[in-house]
Amino acid sequence: MKSIFKLLATATLALGLSSCLFTEPVFTGGFVMADPEVAGVWMSEDETGDARGREFAVLAPIGQDAFMLNYPVGSKGSSYFEVRPLKVGGKDVWQVKLAATFEDGLPKNDTPTYTLLLVEKAAGDKMQIRPLKTEGEHTVSAAATQKALQDKSPDWDKLFGEAKTFTRLKDR
Numbered sequence: 117m118k119s120i121f122k123l124l125a126t127a128t129l130a131l132g133l134s135s136c137l138f139t140e141p142v143f144t145g146g147f148v149m150a151d152p153e154v155a156g157v158w159m160s161e162d163e164t165g166d167a168r169g170r171e172f173a174v175l176a177p178i179g180q181d182a183f184m185l186n187y188p189v190g191s192k193g194s195s196y197f198e199v200r201p202l203k204v205g206g207k208d209v210w211q212v213k214l215a216a217t218f219e220d221g222l223p224k225n226d227t228p229t230y231t232l233l234l235v236e237k238a239a240g241d242k243m244q245i246r247p248l249k250t251e252g253e254h255t256v257s258a259a260a261t262q263k264a265l266q267d268k269s270p271d272w273d274k275l276f277g278e279a280k281t282f283t284r285l286k287d288r
């Protein structure tokens with residue numbers, strides 16, 4: 117399957133969601149209520165400022181502890197993800213599961229569909245999304261990732277990649 121996971125990422129920006137890492141969830145419980153403030157339409161800027169490089173994402177609530185994410189909106193590479201929020205070490209972490217892609221439809225049973233995002237709220241109507249890095253000891257298994265995150269003081273920079281900033285365009 118081609119790049120399944122183009123959520124909030126491009127290879128050049130090292131957002132790192134070019135592939136899901138796990139076939140099983142990292143967390144099976146401990147999810148928190150979804151923050152209604154993140155529902156809506158979001159846009160990322162191209163680093164060069166070129167308007168053609170903008171990407172759009174839509175987050176819609178699907179219950180009290182989940183969102184549906186469509187990203188990047190309007191492209192053939194568009195994918196749908198289930199987002200389950202967690203609090204880990206006082207930080208907002210989203211467990212993301214690929215639900216379907218425009219190009220390939222539903223993922224096959226043996227396709228890795230899970231990854232994590234570190235979400236950092238920024239000034240104004242902005243949020244920064246940092247993907248789980250695809251290399252390192254924590255990527256051996258979902259259990260290894262969970263263990264690394266539940267360390268008393270996880271090395272967030274070792275676990276998560278560079279941030280991509282999204283700006284809110286429309287409220288929920």
